[in-house]
Amino acid sequence: MITEVNEKEYESLDHSVPMLIEFYSKTCGPCKMLAFVLKDIAKQKPDFPIYIIDFDENRELKERLGVKGFPTMLFFKDGKEVSRLEGLKQKPAIIKAIEAIA
Amino acid sequence: MSTKVRYISEDHLITRQNRAEREFLAAFKAEKPTFAAPKVVVNPYLINPLCALVMFTTPTAVAPTLTVHGKRFERENLTHAFKAATEHFLPVLGLYEDFANTVTVSLPGGETTTLTIQTGKLPEDVCRCQNIQATLDYLGDNIMFLTPAGKNLPTAYDYKGDIRWMLTENTMFDIKRMKNGNIVTGSSRFCHMPYNSTGMIEINLLGKIYKEYRMPGNYHHDHFEMEDGNLLALTQDFFRETVEDMCVLIDRNTGDILKTWDYRKVLPMDVGGSGSQDAHDWFHNNAVWYDKKTHSLTLSGRHQDAVINIDYETGDLNWVIGDPEGWPQELVDKYFFKPVGDLSRFDWQYEQHACVICPNGDVMCFDNGQYRAKSKEKYIDNRDNFSRGVRYCIDTEKMEIEQVWQYGKERGQEFFSPYICNVEFYAEGHYMIHSGGIGRESGYAAKGLGAFLDADDPNVELRSITVEEKDGVVLYQLETEGNFYRAEKLPLYHDGDNLVLGDGQLLGSLEVTEEFDTVPEAEEVFALPPSFHNLLIEEDEDRFVFHGRFEKGTLAMLCLENEQESHHYFINTAAVVHLAMCSGAFLEKDDRDVKMHVSKLGLNGVFKLKLIINDKKYQTGVTICCS
Incomplete structure (x- = not known):
C-alpha cells in the first residue's frame, strides 16, 4: 500500500511497524520510474506500508532524517532506520531490504 | 509539432580499416x-x-x-x-x-x-603549440605525443612545435609504446559517462588498429604492459555502487580477463577522503604500475590522496603514501610512512596522478595538489596552490619517507593542474613533468576543472605545459592550447615492424547492459517523438548509442521489441554532478543532452527501437539487428 504523507502526517504514523519511506521530487525522472517500481512492489506485498514524501515540500523532515537527495528510500523497524537506498533501484534490491525488516 | 530521428549505422573502425587495407592491397597486386x-x-x-x-x-x-x-x-x-x-x-x-x-x-x-x-589542413579547432623551448640536439627524432582530456584530439608536436602526428579519433587517457613498437591507448568508443570507453586499442602510428581489447567494466585512465605482453588495465564493475576501484590483467592475444584486483577488499571506502571524494567514486584509481622487484602493483587513488602498493598475487595492502589525516590509527600505524629528512621541503601529494616506481624503488607521481589538505577548513584555493612532479624515497622496513626531488612548486598557480597529468622517469635526474590540466579565468587559476570551463569565453584559457628537466636544468618546455591528459615522448619510427598487414581484431567483450524489470505504463502512439528530443541512434557492430535531449525530470526508457521478446533500458535524465572529469570527451555542453550505450551482448534477433517519454511510448522507425 502506497500513501503520500507530509511532515505532519509522518509524525502521526505508527512507527512501531516496519515501513518504507521514500523521498521523491516531481522534477526527477528516476523518482518517476521508482514510482512504478514501488507500485509493482505494493502489488506483491500489499500489506507492507510504503509512504512517499515530497522532498521539496518537506525540507525540515528530510533534513532531520539526513536525506540529501532523491530518490531516497529509508527502511524503518521499531521506529529506527535500519537501512537506506539512494537513487533508483530495481525491485529485487528493494524487496531484499523490505524482507530484512518485515 | 515536427518530429525527427537520426540514425547512423557504421561498421566498427577496425572493419572499415580492414576493408580499406584490402582495397589498396588489391590495387597493389593489380598495378x-x-x-x-x-x-x-x-x-x-x-x-x-x-x-x-x-x-x-x-x-x-x-x-x-x-x-x-x-x-x-x-x-x-x-x-x-x-x-x-x-x-x-x-x-x-x-x-x-x-x-x-x-x-x-x-x-x-x-x-x-x-x-x-x-597534405590537407587540420581541423580548425586543433590545439596549437603556443610556446616551445627545445633543440634538435635534445629531442632528436622524438616528438611529444599528447592525449586529449576533452574533445580535442591526440596530437604530437616536434621540436619546433609543428604538429607531425594526429588522429581524427578521440582516443583517450594513457598512451604507451609496447615492446613490439605498437601503441596502446584508450578506445574512443563511448560506453558510460563520465569518460568510460569500450576498452583499449593497440595501434601503429599510421592509425591502424591491430586489436581492440573490450572490457565489460570498460577502460579508464591507465594501463601497463607486463613482461609477457599481457596488459594491466583499470576498470570497474558497473553492477555495483562504486566505480574506478578495480584493475584487471588482460590476455594480449585473446582479450580474456585473467586476473582481477578489487580495492574494496583492501581499503576502507569512507576514510581519508580528498576534496573530490564521494561514496560512488571513493578511490578514483587513475594509475597502475607493476614493479617486478617487489612483484607488486602500485596504484594511485586520487580521491583518497593516496598512492597504495598491493601484493600482485594476494592483493594484500603493503603500504600507503599519503597524508594520514583522517585514516584510522591502526591503518596509519601499519601502512603509512613517517616523513624524514629536510621536512621544510617536504609536502604530501594530493589528488595525484601517474605513479611511477623508479629503478631504485623510489616512487614518483604528479602531485596535482587539488585542495592540498584533508579537512575542508584547510583547503587551499587554486590561486594559491601549486602542482608538481615529486619523487619520494621510501624505506618499507622503517616505514619512513623522504622527498628527494620535486619540480613545479616554485611555479605556483601558473603550472597548477587540478586534474589529469603525468611524470616520466628517463634516468637519474632526468624527468618529464606534464601539467596538462591548466585552466585560467581572467589570468588566475580557475576554480573548476578545465573540462567544465567554457573555452569560448575570452577570459578562459586552457593550457597544457610539458617540461623536461635534467640535473635541475629545464631542457624542454612545450605549451599548447587545450588540456591534455598525458604526455609521452616517442620517436615516430621504431626498430620493429612499423606496419603489419592483415585484419585487425575485436577482442574481449562488453557487458550485458542492465535491463530494467519494471516497465512504466505508457500509451503506445504510432508517431515519432517531438523533434525537441533531438534523437540520434548510432549503431555499431557490437552495441548502439542512443542520444537524446530531455528536460530534467522526464521519465524516459528505451524499449527493444519484437514478436518474441522485449528489453527495457532506463534512461537517466537527472542532473549529475561530476566531481572528476579526467576526460571531457563525452561531456555535452547542454546538460539536458544524454547518451546511453546498449551492448548487443545477450541480445539475439531484430528489434524495433521504441522510446517511452513520460506517459507515451513513441516509435523511432529504427530497427536494431543483434546476432
Missing part, C-alpha cells in the same frame, strides 16, 4: 607498382591525416630507406631503414600539415625516388 613509380596512399587507415603508405615491388629483396624531409633544412629529416623485401609497404610518418612534403626512398644500390605528398 604492381615499381620503385620508380610507387603507389602512394595518403591516410591509408582513415584516421591519421599526416601519414601515407608508399608501396612498390623490386625484382630482388632489397632494404629501402625512407626519408621525410624537414620543412627547413636537412638536419630535420626523419629517416628510417626498412627490412629487405620484394614487396615494400613503407609507412610515411610525420608529414607536415597543409604542405607539399618531400619524401625520398632510396635503395642500397643508390637509386632514389623522390615523391611529393600533399
